Amino acid sequence: MKKSTKTLMNVLSASVLLSLSSFSFAELVNHSSNPGEGSISWSSEDVSKLLENDNAYSGEAPTPQATTTVTTTIRKSNGVVTNNPPAQTVRILDTNNYSNQPSVSARAALVMDAQTGEVLYSKNTNTAMPIASLTKLMTAVVTSDAKLNMSEKITLQQGDFSCSGCKTSSSTLRAGDTMNRAEVLLFALMKSENPAASALARTYPGGRPAFFAAMNKKARELGMSATHYVESTGLHPGNVSSARDLGILVSAASQYGLIRQFSTTASYDFNLGYRVLKSNNTNALVRNGGWNINLSKTGYINEAGRCVAMHTTLNNRPAVVVLLGADSSQSRTNDAIRLMNWASQLPKRV
Secondary structure: OOOOOOOOOOOOHHHHHHHHOOOOOOOOOOOOOOOOOOOOOOOHHHHHHHHHHHOOOOOOOOOOHHHHOOOOOEOOOOOOEOOOOOOOOOOOOOOOOOOOOOOOOOOEEEEEEOOOEEEEEOOOOOOOOOOHHHHHHHHHHHHHHHOOOOOOEOOOOHHHHHOOOOOOOOOOOOOOOOEEEEHHHHHHHOOOOOOHHHHHHHHHHHHHHHHHHHHHHHHHHOOOOOOOOOOOOOOOOOEEOHHHHHHHHHHHHHEEEHHHHOOOEEEEEEEEEOEEEEEEOOOOOHOOOOEEEEEEEEEEOOOOOEEEEEEEOOOOOEEEEEEEOOOHHHHHHHHHHHHHHHOOOOOOOO
C-alpha cells in the first residue's frame, strides 16, 4: 500500500496506539494539530483490535440498553430541567424553549446534547422521510457488529452498481476493483461510494437479505420507530427515517471508533494496484477542518434532498446535529453552521 503523504493524528486508546506496527491498507487522514509529524499506518490487525475495543461502556459487546437508552430532557423557560425516565424507546419532543433559535431551511433538523439527550433544537423531528446515504451509518454499524475479517479481499461485481428500485449514481469505482473490507468501509463512509456499501451487504454472512434484516433488527433494538431499510446504500427512496431516529443512530454509531475514524477522514489516496483514486470526504465541514466533528455522514437523492448527520463537540458539549431535506449542499452547510454556532452559545446543562 502506498504510504500516505498526509497524517493521522487522532485520540485512540493507549492499547490501540501501542498495537500500531505495520504499513498496509489505511493510513488515515484526520484533522491534525501537528501536520508535520510522521504518519500512522493501519494494519488489518489494528482495525480488528479497534473493532474489539469499540465496546463503549464496560468491555462487553454493545447492547441496546448500553448504547441507546437516552434520557431526554427538556429545559423549561424557568430554567428547570426535567428528565424523562430512561427507556429503550426514546421519544424526542419538539421544543422551542431556547430563545433566538436560528432559521433553518432544511425540512427537518435536530440538535441534541449527546450526553444527556436534551433536545436543543428541533424541527419536524418525528417526520419519516427518505434519508439517502445516511443509510450508510447503519451499514457501518451492522458491518462492525459482525466482527468480520477486515483484511478479507472483496472484488466489486457488476451487481454492486445497481439494485431494483434504486436511483442511478456515478462512481469512481469499477467492477473488478479489489480491496479489503476495511477499505470498502472507508470508501462507503468517507466518499459515500454506493458500490462499496452494496458490496459490504453482499459479502455479509447470509448475503444481502441477511444484511438488510440485520439493519432493521438493529433499528428496532435502538428504538428507531420511524425507520425502515430496504437496502444498504441509500439509493432507494424506501430507506426512511426521522431526525429523531437518526439522532439515536448517531449516538450509537459514535461509540464505534472505526466509524468515527473512517467517517471523518478528510482525504485518502486509494491505491488499487493499477490506479490510485484520490478521494475526499463528502462533508465540506470535515474537509475544511474548522469544527470538531467526531462522526459525519452526508446523503443525497432527489426524494431526500441534501442531508447530513454529525456527532460534534460544541463549547465542550458533545452534540448530535441532523439535517434532512436541504435544497442544496451549500444550504445544508449553512444550516449546519448556523445551528452549531447557535448551540455553541447556549448555557451548559445543569
